[in-house]
Amino acid sequence: MRKISIYLESSLETQELHFDSRKTYAQNLFTYGLIRERPLCSGLGLCGQCKIKFVSNSPKPKPKDLQILSPRELELGYRLACIHFPESNQKIEIPSTKGYFNFSKKSQSPAVCLGIDLGTTTIKWALIHADKEVSKGQCLNPQMGAGAEVVSRLAFALESEKNRQLLTTLVQAKVGQIVSKAGENKCPLVLAGNPAMIYLFLGLEVRELSFAPFNLNYWGGCEELLNPDIPKLYIPPLLGAFVGADISAGLTYIEFERDEDGYPYLFCDLGTNGEMVLVKDSRTFLCTSVAMGPALEGVGLRFGSVFGDNDVCSRFFLTPSGLSGWPQKDFRISGSGYLSLIGILLQLGILDRNGHFQEGRHPLARKVQARLQENRLYLTEEVYLSAHDIEEILKVKAAFNLAINYLLEKAGLTFRDIRRIFIAGAFGQHVQGGSLEELGFLPQGMEAKTSFVGNTALKGSVLLCQDERARNWVEGLKDKVRYINLAHGDYLAENFAKHMRFSFVDEDRRIG
Ligand code: FES
Structure with missing residues (x-):
């Protein structure tokens, strides 16, 4: 010491x-x-x-x-x-830092329910008022310093009982603060999150969750009463060691709120972890999960930012005078902003499909290229896109492709059979039309069948707060879901490298 x-x-x-x-x-x-x-x-x-x-x-x-x-x-x-x-x-x-706790009430009418999405990086919540107004808030998960993703968070908890209790105390205190700021400690509360976040929130032992064969000994689908600062809350069912209450809440939202019926469809919830569910029919849900890293949440990238504040760029534009879209001299870039920027650079040919800078052929490329120095593309004197940032986004893309292809293969389907893809999370919200195909996340023709549905864990939590039919449906979900472990066998190791390109790799699955 x-x-x-x-x-x-x-x-x-x-x-x-x-x-x-x-x-x-x-x-x-x-x-x-x-x-x-x-x-x-x-x-x-x-x-x-x-x-x-x-x-x-x-x-x-x-x-x-x-x-x-x-x-x-x-x-x-x-x-x-x-x-x-x-x-x-x-x-x-x-140095002091800006606190991240953004919440303001939109209505003074009483609240009818509070939904909380306990994410690995951020916590988001929605308070529904009797007059139907919705007050939303978000803050950082206070456990962040113990690890940016689930594995390192669990490792910290496993180091000692004191560490595990610290993580539980921190997150319960934050949820208590949310309840107190909402001024509602009696209205129904539903809290969703991945299994690790739920375990740490409830103060459960995480050993079985952390090592093969990765068993759950708590399945959610019940109410919990923890301490006087947090009212009784409902945790939606956990579906497996890697598929949690956030996915069961999200699937509830999709099943009850989507405009069109019909199967099969894909539901992808993309954050620090990516969970993909292939819903073949009303009784067959195949799901898998893959570590995406925190890049989509804006973490771990040189100028990344978690929240879309005024000083954060979430979308770039190509104009006759070059790149634009950032708000001021000192700014940061959200995960969506990085996708948008890389999409433009690919279109200009300044990036090749392997993610390396090269000389672009597009007439506007020269202007943008003039800002390239030592493998960094400078947007301002201070802010730049580095080769490392590009590689992190490429890893996200590879993980996404790999997980979806794996599910399709297991189900004996191709992209051609899929009626719709629902993508949850901040991913794609600001990406220009066609960029997901340009970046190689989806085969040609598939972006038109894709809906970006925002935070479905939160939307599903709110639904589960208020709708008895939804609560009954979600409680029967566990029996319909089959988890397929992508990490079993050689599939991951054999196929990851081939998807590390900004193009959709499997030509057989191109949609005409
Ligand atoms: S935590 Fe030290 S550079 Fe990110």
Whole structure:
């Protein structure tokens, strides 16, 4: 243990804390609750959101510091907290960050229900008022500092009982805060999330969920009463170790609210994890899941952002004078923004199908290309698209293709048989028409059959709050779902690399 002096920029107070020298600064600071409200990439050295300033005895910069931080920041003593370990006689300063808790009530009429989607990265909620107005809110999952995705979150919980309890306390406190801000501690509440988030929220042991054969010993589909700050809440059924209450809520929404009947259809919920369900008929639901990484949520990308605030670009445009669409000098880019930008670069030919920068042939390419320097496309002096960001998006695309092809193969179907694709999550909301085909997520002709349905976990939660028929339907869902593990066998290893291209690979499944 080392004694480290901490200076908090926001409060002007100095504290002396004991840090574990085997853990990084980021891990120590998270345990003390000092860098919780940040969209961290969990020590991958990619996002720069963990930067702290060494006031004394600053360590030698590591290669990732040099990559992410500007020469001026390095000179001032800034380093990435996720790659440095505490040493003797160090004093650090923690820059204050903008809090992420966005909620304002749209109506003063009483609430009839509250739906909460407990995501790995963000928590979103909707309060339905008696006059039918909907007040929406979102905030970061306070567990982010313990890992950007499910696997590292579970690993943190497995390290010690204290860690697991810390994650539970944090997220229950956040849900308590949501209930209190909503001013409604009596209205019906439904909370959806993936199995790991539900387990950690309820304070359940996560060992069986974390190791093969990945069994569930809690199945949801029941009400829970946890503490005086949170009213009794309903957790929709969990469908398997990797398919949770967010998917059962989402499927409920699709089944009850879609405009047209008919099967088969695909339901894809894309976030840090991607869950895909192929609904062959009303009684046959084949599902799988795949790690997509947090890129779609804007985490782990150099200038990525979780929320679509005013200083965040979610869509780029190509104009006669080049690229445009960003709001100001210092801005960040959402996951959708990255998809939009890469789609344009592919159209211009500035990116080849393997995601490498090249000389574009399009008449407008020259203007955009002039901003290319050392494998980075500079949008402003500070903000750029890097080769690493492109690779992260390519991995998302490959994971998406792989999971859908796998389900189709198992069901003995092709894309041609699919009547509709429902894509849930922020993915695609700002992507220009045709971009998903351009990026190779879908075969030609399939984008016209695709509906972007937003946050179905939240919409389904609200439905389950209010509709008895929906509640009955979801409780029978578990018997209809068959989970197919994509990680079993060699399919993943054999096929992943071939989908690492910005084109739809399986020519046999092109729709004419
Ligand atoms: S958490 Fe350190 S760079 Fe992302």
